[in-house]
Amino acid sequence: MKFSKHHFYLIATMAFFYLIPYSVAAQEEPEKSGSSAQELADKLANPVASLISVPLQNNLTYGIGPYNGSKYQINIQPVIPFKLSDNLNLITRYILPVVDQQDVTGENMHEFGLSDATVTAFFAPKTKGIILGFGPAFLVPTATEKFLGTEKFGIGPSVLVMHQGKGLSIGFLANQIWSVAGNENRADFNQFYTQIFLTHSYKSGASLGITSEITQNREGKTTLITVSPNVGAITKLGGQTMQFAVMPLIPVVGHSNIRPDWGLRAVVSFIFPQ
DSSP: OOOOHHHHHHHHHHHHHHHHHHHHGGGOOGGGTTHHHHHHHHHHHOTTOSOEEEEEEEEEEEEETTTTEEEEEEEEOOEEEEEEETTEEEEEEEEEEEEEEESSSSTTOEEEEEOOEEEEEEEEEOOSSEEEEEEEEEEEOOOSSGGGOOSEEEEEEEEEEEEEETTEEEEEEEEEEEEEEEOTTSOOOEEEEEEEEEEEEOTTSOEEEEEEEEEEETTTTEEEEEEEEEEEEEEEETTEEEEEEEEEEEEEEEOTTTOOSEEEEEEEEEEEOO
């Protein structure tokens, strides 16, 4: 395993994120105590909540593939809702990855740049009990390096099913994307992704949970499954409402060519309550 100076900085940053939630309780602002902070935590646990947010998801993984590679990936993930009617919202979610990886595609190989973006549009009807969302998902070839993208445009369905009550959020979201256009000399894209989540929030805005992510590359016939227990907290820095969360990335299933030995994820979300 090869460590560089910037990897130590990233680990230090993630350690800072880990400590933030425990410092929040001591610095809780009076107007943020009670149900308002918990309400924000519950909305952030709901992928189709009518809430504008900009999460920055930092992922650091080591021991990838036959060359023991390492990867740092930050996903810029704005969520923007639109009210279509009194009973229907459109929730748009964007994921733009920035990747810095070493020894992943080959020994002494280094790639840095944008990867392909994913755009999802959930139509979310107002329902009681079960929360539903459905719509299209798009793969957009925004990669700036050959090895960081597919050079394909893709489309497919996405779905969300979840339930919330008394601070408990449980559910899953999934999408299946097939390539429909792009560079004919590149392999077709055929990928299924699902995220299963369970989160419990508290009046302070703190939250505990566990998430499992499953990615199946149908073309490459590979599957990667990770499990991530997590802790998070709502706080304010200046006048900006934010959520911090941290979790390990524990691989439980995966081909040796793609499975990392271990990983860490730290998320900071900028929240803009409506």
